[in-house]
Amino acid sequence: MTYPDDGQMPSPLRKPAILGGVASILGLTFAAYSSADYAAHLDRRLHDVHCSLVPGLTTGADEENPCRAAMYSAYSALFRGSYWGGIPISLFALGAFSFFLGFAVYLFFAGAHASRKALWFFAATAATPFAVSLVMFTISITKIGSLCKTCVGIYLSSSLLLIAAILVFRAANGIYGQPSPRPAGAWGPPVLWILALGASTLIPSFVYAAAVPDERPFLSKCGKLEKTVEPHNALLHLKTSHSVRPTILFEDPLCPTCRAFHQRLIAEGAYDRLDIQLSLFPLDSECNWMLTAPLHPGACTISKAVICGGEQARAVLEWAYDQQDDLVKVAKAGDADLRRVIGKRWGTAVVGCLDSAATKQKLNQQLHFAADNGIPVSTPQMYLGDRKVCDEDTDLGLRYTLTQLAPEVVP
Amino acid sequence: MSAPQGVNRAALIGVAAGVVMLLVTTLTVHATVQSARERLVTAAQPSKIAVAANAEEAYCTPRFKEVLERVLHSCGLAEGEARRGCKPADVKTFASISGQDFNELFTPLRKRGAVVLFDTGKEDLDEGALKILEDRWLDRKGARYFFVVGRASKTGNVETNRALSHRRANSIQFHIKEKFSDPELEKRVGLLWLGNEFAQLDKDFCTWETSRQGTKCDDESINRSAFVSWVDCRL
Numbered sequence: 001m002t003y004p005d006d007g008q009m010p011s012p013l014r015k016p017a018i019l020g021g022v023a024s025i026l027g028l029t030f031a032a033y034s035s036a037d038y039a040a041h042l043d044r045r046l047h048d049v050h051c052s053l054v055p056g057l058t059t060g061a062d063e064e065n066p067c068r069a070a071m072y073s074a075y076s077a078l079f080r081g082s083y084w085g086g087i088p089i090s091l092f093a094l095g096a097f098s099f100f101l102g103f104a105v106y107l108f109f110a111g112a113h114a115s116r117k118a119l120w121f122f123a124a125t126a127a128t129p130f131a132v133s134l135v136m137f138t139i140s141i142t143k144i145g146s147l148c149k150t151c152v153g154i155y156l157s158s159s160l161l162l163i164a165a166i167l168v169f170r171a172a173n174g175i176y177g178q179p180s181p182r183p184a185g186a187w188g189p190p191v192l193w194i195l196a197l198g199a200s201t202l203i204p205s206f207v208y209a210a211a212v213p214d215e216r217p218f219l220s221k222c223g224k225l226e227k228t229v230e231p232h233n234a235l236l237h238l239k240t241s242h243s244v245r246p247t248i249l250f251e252d253p254l255c256p257t258c259r260a261f262h263q264r265l266i267a268e269g270a271y272d273r274l275d276i277q278l279s280l281f282p283l284d285s286e287c288n289w290m291l292t293a294p295l296h297p298g299a300c301t302i303s304k305a306v307i308c309g310g311e312q313a314r315a316v317l318e319w320a321y322d323q324q325d326d327l328v329k330v331a332k333a334g335d336a337d338l339r340r341v342i343g344k345r346w347g348t349a350v351v352g353c354l355d356s357a358a359t360k361q362k363l364n365q366q367l368h369f370a371a372d373n374g375i376p377v378s379t380p381q382m383y384l385g386d387r388k389v390c391d392e393d394t395d396l397g398l399r400y401t402l403t404q405l406a407p408e409v410v411p
Numbered sequence: 412m413s414a415p416q417g418v419n420r421a422a423l424i425g426v427a428a429g430v431v432m433l434l435v436t437t438l439t440v441h442a443t444v445q446s447a448r449e450r451l452v453t454a455a456q457p458s459k460i461a462v463a464a465n466a467e468e469a470y471c472t473p474r475f476k477e478v479l480e481r482v483l484h485s486c487g488l489a490e491g492e493a494r495r496g497c498k499p500a501d502v503k504t505f506a507s508i509s510g511q512d513f514n515e516l517f518t519p520l521r522k523r524g525a526v527v528l529f530d531t532g533k534e535d536l537d538e539g540a541l542k543i544l545e546d547r548w549l550d551r552k553g554a555r556y557f558f559v560v561g562r563a564s565k566t567g568n569v570e571t572n573r574a575l576s577h578r579r580a581n582s583i584q585f586h587i588k589e590k591f592s593d594p595e596l597e598k599r600v601g602l603l604w605l606g607n608e609f610a611q612l613d614k615d616f617c618t619w620e621t622s623r624q625g626t627k628c629d630d631e632s633i634n635r636s637a638f639v640s641w642v643d644c645r646l
Contacts, residue, residue, distance in 0.1 A: 095433060113418045113421070231594045360549065376463070
């Protein structure tokens with residue numbers, strides 16, 4: 001048996017180099033699927049996304065999909081105000097993993113001839129994907145609230161690469177206190193390698209940025225509201241701290257997409273700069289005649305609770321979003337249970353208000369406002385003044401769209 | 412193989428592996444972006460999503476809508492019309508329909524509407540009338556138009572009854588206006604008054620929900636009334 005280092009004995013670098021190579025290929029694969037999913041959505045249509053620890057498996061187009069939630073979040077890309085959707089961070093991973101694959105191959109074949117500086121360089125830099133993964137993992141848990149499996153694939157790959165880095169570091173420092181016999185190496189190559197790592201990390205992003213289509217012509221082609229004023233003053237004015245741009249939102253408190261959109265607007269720092277008129281549009285046939293069956297049972301009751309919130313309407317709406325998963329389950333058990341939950345949180349006055357003629361009428365007037373404007377039966381919908389923000393611009397392209405159409409609301 | 416040669420060979424293989432992977436993945440991403448760009452300029456499939464609109468119930472048959480539309484436009488109920496309401500002769504003309512057929516068209520509104528009853532020769536709304544009227548008005552759902560059809564019994568002459576049925580229809584409209592201060596009332600409420608000349612109700616309508624449940628009801632008293640209902644049709 002021969003080995004690539006000197007043909008005499010196994011190299012202590014062989015296993016870590018293989019591990020580093022495997023980790024890099026895995027990381028590349030997951031990052032490539034993630035980047036391709038992102039790029040596919042540049043056509044402003046909805047596509048399935050890859051969301052599995054088995055590379056290549058796709059899942060549906062629902063927003064509940066954690067990979068879609070991560071993709072739509074404010075943390076998945078950089079320069080989102082300059083490019084529609086921004087530059088996905090998975091592209092940086094593509095370049096970095098390509099570099100580490102090449103370096104792992106180099107270490108595998110160089111074996112005992114690889115310098116200590118080469119090993120230290122690999123050990124130091126191959127740990128960086130893990131550091132980035134740790135940050136992204138924390139964001140996933142604390143900000144997005146779910147873990148995307150493709151992202152987890154990258155985290156695992158980064159962890160394997162970290163293990164490879166540690167093993168290489170140990171190999172650089174010798175075994176059992178014996179100094180490694182390998183050459184120390186010059187300082188020139190590490191400088192070149194760091195430049196190569198930087199270039200490799202940036203190249204996919206530059207190529208992507210250069211190819212991204214100009215979405216500006218499409219931003220204002222989704223129609224307008226014929227009437228921006230509800231004659232009965234039935235829309236709810238939501239309190240925000242620095243209202244600078246009149247906006248009308250059509251939302252359903254039990255719609256997951258509305259919740260995600262609400263969170264995105266807050267994450268972008270835009271929500272508090274909007275002067276929001278909320279028109280509730282529960283997708284529940286109990287009060288909404290435009291549906292033959294309830295899409296979100298209980299949404300009418302929760303909508304009435306938002307109306308009954310009065311000055312606290314925003315707080316009730318945000319509570320409904322925060323508790324949405326539980327409220328959906330309770331609503332399935334029955335309206336009485338739902339009212340009990342509302343009463344427990346917001347008091348008997350709000351529960352008593354749910355059935356008042358004024359509340360029902362206000363909700364009905366909001367639904368008629370939607371009908372009078374002939375808006376699509378879907379939520380959420382956002383109108384800046386009278387101009388509709390296209391549905392495809394409310395997720396991936398949200399920051400870019402706001403930057404173009406309402407720069408005053410983008411911090 | 413000497414050490415420098417081995418290192419050089421390893422470096423070449425490593426660079427080649429890294430560059431190939433970088434190229435393959437970058438070109439793949441570039442191709443995906445280009446493909447998206449091409450799809451972007453081709454027309455997307457027209458959206459099949461439903462559009463919010465007023466309700467359209469099963470009873471909105473073509474015949475029903477035809478009559479309703481004629482009445483709407485001819486009696487000034489359509490938006491922007493200065494004229495308000497329709498007297499019996501107008502309805503007869505515009506509806507182009509017999510009185511019986513006219514009433515039959517409204518039978519699907521049995522559960523939706525109500526009959527507000529009045530005293531002989533009066534147009535005052537009693538407590539029961541106010542309650543049923545307000546209940547019906549608030550139960551709008553997806554309807555766009557609220558119809559008020561005033562009638563009078565045979566008591567009195569044609570002119571008197573025509574005026575009386577007009578006042579009855581008006582008293583309904585005035586109460587709604589006063590109670591609900593709806594700025595869109597004029598666009599929503601359609602007034603017809605038929606006196607005792609056209610489309611008189613027979614006593615079968617006594618079984619409909621009236622404002623005086625439990626009191627005597629016959630062919631005469633049922634016509635001292637105003638029929639009120641939201642109409643769930645798109646016109």
